[in-house]
Amino acid sequence: MVQRIPKHLVRKGMFIEAMECPNDEFSGRRFYVQSDEMLRAILATSAAYVLVNTQKSMVHIGAAAEAAAATKAEEQKRTLEIVSQSARALRDGFAAVRSGRLEAEALGPVADDISDRIDADPDVFLKVTRLKTKDEGTYVHSLAVSALMMRLARLLHYGEDAVRELGVAGLLHDVGKLMVPNTVLNKAGGLDTDEKRLIRTHPELGYRLLKEQDGISDTILEICRHHHEALDGSGYPLGLKADRISPEVRLATVCDVFEALTSARPYKRPWETRDALNWMFERGHLFDKKLVIRLGSIFS
Ligand SMILES: [Fe+2]
CATH class of the missing domain: 1.10.3210.10 (Hypothetical protein af1432)
Structure with missing residues (x-):
């Protein structure tokens, strides 16, 4: 299942299907977020949302949202x-x-x-x-x-x-x-x-x-x-x-x-x-x- 989440909720271990920004800003498609550097690069884009594949992700999206609130x-x-x-x-x-x-x-x-x-x-x-x-x-x-x-x-x-x-x-x-x-x-x-x-x-x-x-x-x-x-x-x-x-x-x-x-x-x-x-x-x-x-x- 693909879930659309605000980019600030992206965490390491998530599998990104797509970023909602122009290709010339961030060309990566279908990848695991593996490092802080990648997180930083995602945050620096103009995308407000990203599409996350919940089955392929190694972290739970809901848990990430709760952790973010805390x-x-x-x-x-x-x-x-x-x-x-x-x-x-x-x-x-x-x-x-x-x-x-x-x-x-x-x-x-x-x-x-x-x-x-x-x-x-x-x-x-x-x-x-x-x-x-x-x-x-x-x-x-x-x-x-x-x-x-x-x-x-x-x-x-x-x-x-x-x-x-x-x-x-x-x-x-x-x-x-x-x-x-x-x-x-x-x-x-x-x-x-x-x-x-x-x-x-x-x-x-x-x-x-x-x-x-x-x-x-x-x-x-x-x-x-x-x-x-x-x-x-x-x-x-x-x-x-x-x-x-x-x-x-x-x-x-x-x-x-x-x-x-x-x-x-x-x-x-x-x-x-x-x-x-x-x-x-x-x-x-x-x-x-x-x-x-x-x-x-x-x-x-
Ligand atoms: Fe000034």
Whole structure:
């Protein structure tokens, strides 16, 4: 008998008849799930469901579902631990940037930890980011953007080195906010013209700070400087148009805006995932629609 189950319920020992995703994403058909690597590859596809042959499987599907429910609470606890630990590591990283002695490699393990978490359960990670407090807002936002960027990059078949580089770029993209007073960043009401101008300096300030550090790649610098550009040229700081905005910057922008919309801020409630994706999709003059669609496939 073939049973259709959500991909997060796939376990080692199951016999997969088919994955509900395009062949160019995952060409495997009729195979046993034998390793964590295979599980990870299945989770990284855009498939929401897979077809499992219950007779050929060496584990019981129902047992897997029960085990998954029992581990859900455990997963959320673990995610909270990783997020607060990573937020502390990132705070140290930002402090090091301020004094001009950040080692970019030091942030690699932070990117790896949160990447593993969002692979384990993207929804859990999003829920956690909705709980963030004012003080750690920029850090938790950066962790979430980093995790989303890595997940989206894997879906788009970036190599593992590039995925990690994008993860670090996500961690550092808002580092320029170090130079913007918290009173402005966390202001609950509307911002006046001067305050808006101040906030809009953060990409350029971050870029200048990062340029002073060792081992920061051009991609990381570019993402930091241009993550608020828009395809029609209405963004900042340079007002670049689509032909001058790289795929990596577009990817960062889409993840950044999505995370900002779906998380709680002092001045707004979190949006539902679907509403945020629709809002962005309707604004193809600002955001790369293809990337919005691929981002959506993570949560389907
Ligand atoms: Fe930003």
